[in-house]
Amino acid sequence: MADIKFEIETELGTISESAKGWTKELNLISWNGKEAKYDLRDWAPNHEKMGKGVTLSLDELKQLKELLNGLEI
Known part of the structure; x- marks a missing residue:
């Protein structure tokens, strides 16, 4: 597997x-x-290991923010 x-x-x-x-x-x-x-994921202490995550462009992050703002939570 490539680094x-x-x-x-x-x-x-x-x-x-x-x-x-x-x-x-x-x-x-x-x-x-x-x-x-923009990247959302789990990290071990000191960022020595990482879990699977989601990477978003600025436009995708803006769309996600719009969707979240529309939720009644």
């Missing part, structure tokens, strides 16, 4: 933390040297 390179450009916030110390975070990340995208 995946990433650079967390901006840590935007933590949504939750598990009992094992993993955190669900929203960050702006550059994957393999490409333009940074």
Whole structure:
């Protein structure tokens, strides 16, 4: 499996933390040297491991925000 390179450009916030110390975070990340995208995933402490996640462009993030704002929660 090929190495995946990433650079967390901006840590935007933590949504939750598990009992094992993993955190669900929203960050702006550059994957393999490409333009940074918004990324929501679980991270081990110190970002040494990661879980599966969702990566969104700015337009997709704006659409998600619009959808969430429309929910009655």
